[in-house]
Ligand code: URP
Ligand code: ZN
């Protein structure tokens with residue numbers, strides 16, 4: 142069995158920082174402690190001056206997604222390789238059935254596409270429509286395929302939007318199975334109306350995109366999903382929280398004792414809505430994603446939400462469309478494929494703007510980029526941990542390594558980079574994926590197809606807590622006499 146001894150680094154976990162060596166044997170971490178002996182033949186990596194952290198988990202990616210009349214340019218091999226270059230070793234992608242498409246057909250499609258993944262991956266499954274076959278398939282996915290989270294797009298009317306009937310049925314089924322519900326929180330009806338109004342006023346360029354998706358539209362959907370989840374007794378995870386309105390909804394629910402989690406995208410923390418006012422059409426269209434980039438006051442609130450633990454995870458929503466694809470909407474902003482990339486840059490952007498600015502400690506960084514996701518999606522401590530028995534998904538993070546983010550040097554399969562020109566100090570020097578060095582000295586060493594599907598069992602611990610909370614509201618039967626006629 143191959144062995145690697147990572148010597149002399151500072152191990153950072155969500156709990157703290159410790160000067161320890163880490164011994165990797167085969168695909169797992171075998172030991173963590175001071176002055177470990179190297180087994181015969183082991184490779185020794187000197188991690189002096191570096192941090193040794195669990196590989197990043199990106200909870201929200203869309204590799205090769207068919208969407209808005211085209212297909213995302215990043216595939217599972219190129220995307221998971223770019224992830225490794227940035228220290229991310231697991232991504233949770235989405236199986237998204239089309240309207241009326243059997244869920245298990247979509248499941249088979251995505252599993253086939255993901256066979257080329259270089260690093261480990263898992264799947265949330267979107268519930269986009271409803272009948273008894275969908276309910277049956279949700280139960281099958283939970284019980285046989287290791288799916289513990291279902292996604293609901295409250296936007297994209299006429300395509301993959303889940304209406305309230307679908308939300309209610311799906312949330313109820315998820316609650317019974319012990320799965321988690323996730324939502325893209327934007328009111329699709331309002332978006333459609335506002336898009337038409339804005340188009341009719343003669344605004345056809347990318348600047349129309351954020352106008353049609355204001356923060357209130359996100360806040361309405363977040364509040365609605367939170368209330369539905371509360372009534373049905375299921376934990377809720379709000380993806381790509383982008384504004385004060387939805388952050389406040391999540392915060393309120395959490396302070397009220399409801400099991401609600403919030404995800405924030407690295408790009409929403411550092412890029413503001415001025416990008417849509419760029420007079421260069423291509424440059425403005427590159428940033429068309431939903432929810433859109435917001436003004437700086439929303440950004441500051443998101444940082445505070447992350448610091449205060451109201452938002453637990455950081456993701457990318459990595460969904461790449463190249464410039465010619467974006468130009469599908471050259472005459473109509475509603476036709477610009479929605480999505481931005483960033484899987485390679487998430488951790489370094491978070492380090493630069495989070496740790497280097499003093500907003501986050503290295504431990505909080507690990508929690509927000511890896512461990513919290515592993516706990517919420519029930520793959521901890523296989524993932525998100527530096528401890529014996531954990532998968533050897535390890536990043537040796539050099540806090541002094543500098544780079545300038547650019548499309549010319551990135552490994553993502555897209556012809557621009559939304560962070561172009563951003564200066565970074567702090568980067569993955571070496572990345573290990575299940576014991577294999579996949580990124581070292583600026584060179585990718587990933588292998589097509591080595592990534593494995595990660596099963597995520599439903600976990601009952603939330604449901605015990607929820608049952609207790611809901612027990613307070615148990616109806617008391619009333620015995621009453623019938624009125625005499
Ligand atoms: O604009 C985005 N976010 N595109 C990907 C699909 C989604 O909404 O997550
Ligand atoms: Zn979304």
Ligand code: ZN
Pocket residue numbers: 201202203458460
């Ligand atoms: Zn998404």
